[in-house]
Amino acid sequence: MSAPTGSNIPRRFKKQPYGGWKKDTPAGSTADARLLDTQRSSDFTHTDPWRVMRIQSEFVQGFDALSDIGPAISVFGSARTKPENPHYQSGVDVGRLLAEAGVAVITGGGPGSMEAANRGASEAGGLSIGLGIELPFEQGMNQWVGLGVDFRYFFARKTMFVKYAQGFVVLPGGLGTLDELFEAMVLVQTSKVTQFPIVLVDSAFWSPLLAWIKDTMVAEGLVSPGDLDIVQIVDTPEEAVALVMSGKAGLRVAEG
Numbered sequence: 001m002s003a004p005t006g007s008n009i010p011r012r013f014k015k016q017p018y019g020g021w022k023k024d025t026p027a028g029s030t031a032d033a034r035l036l037d038t039q040r041s042s043d044f045t046h047t048d049p050w051r052v053m054r055i056q057s058e059f060v061q062g063f064d065a066l067s068d069i070g071p072a073i074s075v076f077g078s079a080r081t082k083p084e085n086p087h088y089q090s091g092v093d094v095g096r097l098l099a100e101a102g103v104a105v106i107t108g109g110g111p112g113s114m115e116a117a118n119r120g121a122s123e124a125g126g127l128s129i130g131l132g133i134e135l136p137f138e139q140g141m142n143q144w145v146g147l148g149v150d151f152r153y154f155f156a157r158k159t160m161f162v163k164y165a166q167g168f169v170v171l172p173g174g175l176g177t178l179d180e181l182f183e184a185m186v187l188v189q190t191s192k193v194t195q196f197p198i199v200l201v202d203s204a205f206w207s208p209l210l211a212w213i214k215d216t217m218v219a220e221g222l223v224s225p226g227d228l229d230i231v232q233i234v235d236t237p238e239e240a241v242a243l244v245m246s247g248k249a250g251l252r253v254a255e256g
């Protein structure tokens with residue numbers, strides 16, 4: 001790497017007598033004085049260094065809220081599932097069965113299948129957690145969330161889904177659900193998480209996706225045939241909960 005010549009240094013930096021470069025500050029101004037200056041504009045809250053602090057605070061807030069929830073399973077699925085849709089009832093049943101098995105239920109805190117799982121957990125007297133996300137078409141946390149944490153950033157929120165759960169149950173969904181599913185699959189594939197069951201509910205919905213992965217991705221050598229075993233497909237909430245509880249979640253419940 002070549003030494004900075006001056007032509008590639010941003011203008012707010014000033015060459016120092018010792019030869020290096022330092023951010024230029026107005027004469028007589030110190031960091032303390034600038035911090036205490038009430039007249040300054042609030043533009044700084046939209047700068048990247050400030051955002052880093054906000055991102056950091058989301059992790060702190062999430063870790064604080066969730067560190068002692070005990071064993072938990074994250075449940076994903078469409079935000080658009082209506083209560084009259086059979087997938088909604090599956091979500092309620094998954095939430096209820098997980099609560100009865102002694103684990104907390106974590107969802108995205110929104111409507112549809114998230115609401116269903118929170119509802120099942122809550123009605124069964126379990127710990128019902130919602131990790132909400134700020135969206136332009138904000139709907140707020142669903143009414144069945146007992147412990148809610150709000151996030152601005154998807155990536156901070158996604159860390160919590162994995163960090164505080166011992167497995168995933170995935171109901172039919174759209175792009176958001178696929179995003180969460182594939183993130184988990186990659187974490188298992190790359191051994192970032194181990195012993196992490198991922199159970200997909202509804203074979204009619206999920207089988208074509210797995211068939212495409214097998215017939216196209218595996219056939220082209222882009223994923224290993226063994227990678228298909230990262231997920232398991234079932235058709236009932238009972239099977240889903242039995243499978244997801246047979247891993248680390250079940251062990252943690254037994255330990256408790």
Ligand SMILES: CC(C)=CCNc1ncnc2c1ncn2[C@@H]1O[C@H](COP(=O)(O)O)[C@@H](O)[C@H]1O
Pocket residue numbers: 075076077078079080107108109110111114132133135139172173174175176177178180
């Ligand atoms: C009606 C509507 C679109 C509301 C959006 N409100 C939401 N609130 C909370 N999490 C969400 C929302 N939309 C998407 N997500 C995230 O993405 C997944 C669902 O996205 P999708 O509907 O499958 O693509 C959920 O598991 C959730 O974590």
